[in-house]
Amino acid sequence: MTVSVMAHYVDRQPYVGARPFLAEEAGQFFGRSEAVSALAERWQRHRVSVLTGPPGSGKTSLLHAKLLDAAHDADVLPVGRPFGPPPPALAALPGHNPYTLALLSSWSPSTPPNRLAGLTLYEFLRSDGWTNRRRGRPGPLLVAIDQVERVFERHPRLDPHRVGFLAQLREVVTELPDVHLLLSVREEGLAGLEAALGRLESPYRLGPLTMDEAVQAVERPVEGSGRWYAEGVAEQLVTTLAARRQSVDPVLLQAVCSRLWAALPAEATVITAQDVHAHPGIDRSLREFCGQVIADVAIDHHVSTLRLASWLQRAAATGTDIAAGDDDAAREGFPRSVLQSLQDRYLLAAGHGSYRLHHELLAGPLTRLDVTELRAGDTTPARLLSAAESALFRGDLDAADQNAGTALATAGEDDLPLLAQAESRLGDVAHLRGDYGQAVAHYRAVASLFEALQVNTAVANSLAAIGHALLAQGLDVEAVETMRSAVDRLPTDLALQTEFGRTLWQAGQGRAGVTVLTDVLNSDSRTPEALRTRGEMLADLGQSEKALLDLNQVRRHLRPEGRAARALALVGTGNSRDAEEDMEAALQAGAQNGPALLYAARVRALGSNRSGAADLARMSLAATAPALAPHQRAEALQLSEIGPTSSSP
Template sequence: MQEPNPHVHPYVGLRPYRREESALFYGREREAQEVATLWQATGLTVLYGASGVGKTSLLHAGVLPLLDPERTDVLPVARIGSHLAPSESGGNPYVVALLSSWDPELGPARLATLTISEYLRLRPEHTDLYGDPVPTLAAIDQAEEIFHGSPRLEKERKAFLEQLATAVRTHPGLHVLLSLREEYLFLVLPYERPIGQGSRARFHLHPLTPEKAREAIRKPLGHTRRTITPAAADLLIDELRTVNFVNELGETSTIQLDTVEPIQLQVVCSALWASLPEEVTEITEDHARLYAQVEEFLFEFYKHTISDVALEHRVPANEIRFWMRNVFITEHGTRNAVYEGLRTTQGMPNEVVRALEDRHLLRAEQRLGIRWYELTHDRLIGPVSRSDSPESSLREARLALEEQNYEGASRLADAAVRAADAGASWVRAEAAEIFASVAAARGEILTARRYCEEAAGIFAERQRFDGVARALTTDGLLWLAQGDPTRAIERISAALNWAPNDVAARIALAEALLKSGTPKAADAVINGLPSDLAQQTWKKLRDPT
């Protein structure tokens, strides 16, 4: 029996298992054995399943360790997308990507000159103890990257698949495994026969059963100083299988699903492990109840994933969360499916949507040639349904305004209003300020002015004098932009009656006075500012560029 290692982290969290972590990989023994057998016996094996179901983990930590190095010649698992890039030396980019995964030491110039068959012929032959050649096993993980690339590479993509089929035909010992998301399976069908050369198989990887989920929780702990009681493991599984639905009347119904999503299991177990006090050696049901806040763990996973995507694609995180909540959850509290447009999906850029799919928040399905998205699992309905705080949404809305993302600013301000308590009228007032700025940027002056009036009225009721001054100043600048400095002076002067020391209002008044032909009056207003600010203001007003 292996000695416990105090430094071992038994759960991997969001990332897939690696080859060297096979000792921690449990719950997939049957699937790993079946895939290993199929791969060695057929020309083409297609391993497919939903996003986040554990295909990469199964391949690396489950299947590869079962392959006898004395009886198989296993090439490194390839990823086309991670190596796909235009080559200055020419060559088919898909072929170059595959060969560079197999042989990173070969330079781009050499890779560009080789076909798949030529590369395989150059490799030394591997034989068994009796001198007979052993099968060559080649796997391409996340093979959907081959099929949903740029349309400009369609010719190269077809040539690559033809080369792969030729390689299997001319090298009888070559066995190919393609691992991909199930929604792309239909794209592989035309190539199954030529690549498999009449010898082909498919394996559908499903989520974990409760029994296998228990193994995935309990057995990795055998490499640590901790154990977990059956009751504690069952509690975690039941939490992950339980989904609450809330309809538009506020009525809640609960159902228990038959399976557990591997990625959610890893998220929860990894977070529980990190939360336990150092002195805990047996994880009991009480520990699970106290530290395994499943809903909170999933919500943190959801938030961090959204934040990563937001940062990567420069879209406000609150805007993505608002979009997720309103697009993928129905008024009955169930999952909703929407189709992908040419450039956007329900207003969100498609590259953002695909990034959310890559990170296992969304799953895609092809229906009659159209790509549809939905949440990966009902268990995510709760975390996605949570509203962001009004303060957070307003903050993100102002940042969107600064970046001239007017559509996003408007959506986020609307999200703030929806999330606010009934008595929080200040949220509506600040949102109205944002709506006014958006309308003004779009040239909808009357709409902008109406929002300014609304904001000023609410701020006045709440005795938020700074807010009243901001709204009236914005209204005055709208009049000024329309060429009416007299009305502008009237509105901005009213703003200063509410907040006499408001710097923005003073600068706006100086600008209106200057444009009305009364520079001395403007000078008097500016001279009332601190000297440095007065100089900057004069420079800005006299030389706007």
């Protein structure tokens, strides 16, 4: 192999390590030219294309570092993903699907989350902004969604939203022919995806690197760095990592190469076989990789690093298969999310209800781990805050609370943005736990910090979160005044005005709320969340015909409470048959939705079904997703007493 002539200086780390490549690291990504070409062609031609492969095969890196560039002549959105850090001040947002909001935020990162929270995927892609952008442009809109398998993970907070998100995805596929989807999903998620979308064309499977591709991935990134590999050294390294196979795991290749590069003496220019074995050596590199993963996961989940390492070593001592299902983890005192994190960090791989090592090469290094190699990659407050946000998204409130609290306690006093983010996450945890007094305290701290930073938008969002938390405590007057202060901060923000209107209504000032929503719709008559909210308010107030004018415009994207409100409005206009259909659909989709159950109780009461109305009203009082607003509880209590269990005649 010919060695290129290099400049005699070393100016960069050419390997990214055991994480996906970023878009700006495209110049360091090599070895996948055939996959890039094949996928770009499929994406352009087909309505739905699927990229699959095992964890660590490089699907995310391929999308970000190469595939978008290969589609540069087309109209293409940023790579999206249906999970991520929740928006700050969660209490400020209307009811929403977390998967949908995460995906929309990744497609449009500059749009404030409160403007996206009320949209469906279809509404976003059909919004005026995208329609105007594409007007007169030939070809499809290319849309890539990465890590779709996350939608099929089981988390109590997210489980109710899975079906709704997949229905939205199916709607895009069937209703928007000019949108071409590329869905990246691990192999274990293929069955769920096909069940949701119907039969899929043969997916493109991304496997390990071939030997030639792996050599490219080793040699090409160092070009121009001031170093180069001696003849045959890259091939020797690749052969060792192939472990008697004819392919190489991309994660382990990056883990070894990045550590080799970092350990080389500053004066080294030619990388020799001796360097590969001594700086720090493949076995030690893999031990360090295992140790860092275990330490990072232990910190993220607040479990003992030594106990986690010991358990994994015992399980791996007899081979590469680890029978470590959720029950085994629970018996050891570890939450099941630990196993998921170990898979996400490429130490374990899932399969048929159990876990095995990500690669057979890790068995020896894992069992030989020394305590000194159990070192986390990053324990800064920012890293802890990131762990808190991941836990918050999946609904692990204890881990979110602990990590955010530690981040807050260890952050510097002058790092006001990080302090504000940590306080906001603690407020979000308190809000989701129903501890609204504590949520108010944290959100007030957030508002003060952002006031000092003069970030007016963040102050307004914090005030909106405080307003909702006050309302949940029954402090109606304070809630309305706080929301009014938020709107005064951002008087042109229609999403914030919509929430102000909703707050007035939930505080028992329904007619004032309708007036605010009417002003919003006079400014933009196509605001879906304002139409849904005003329609529900009008139905609640008994203005059935006006309610239907709003609700019918967004009928296909109504949440359970909106569907039940439409049923109430239909009964009010004498259309009992369609009302029954909407009510049954609302109850099926919102079994724990307090407002939906209350509207259904009112439909039953109007139909003279006193017993059915009372049963549904009692269910609405106990519902939590979402719970009834304070002004609705009085009505639910009244309806719950008219059934046969009442002492009245």
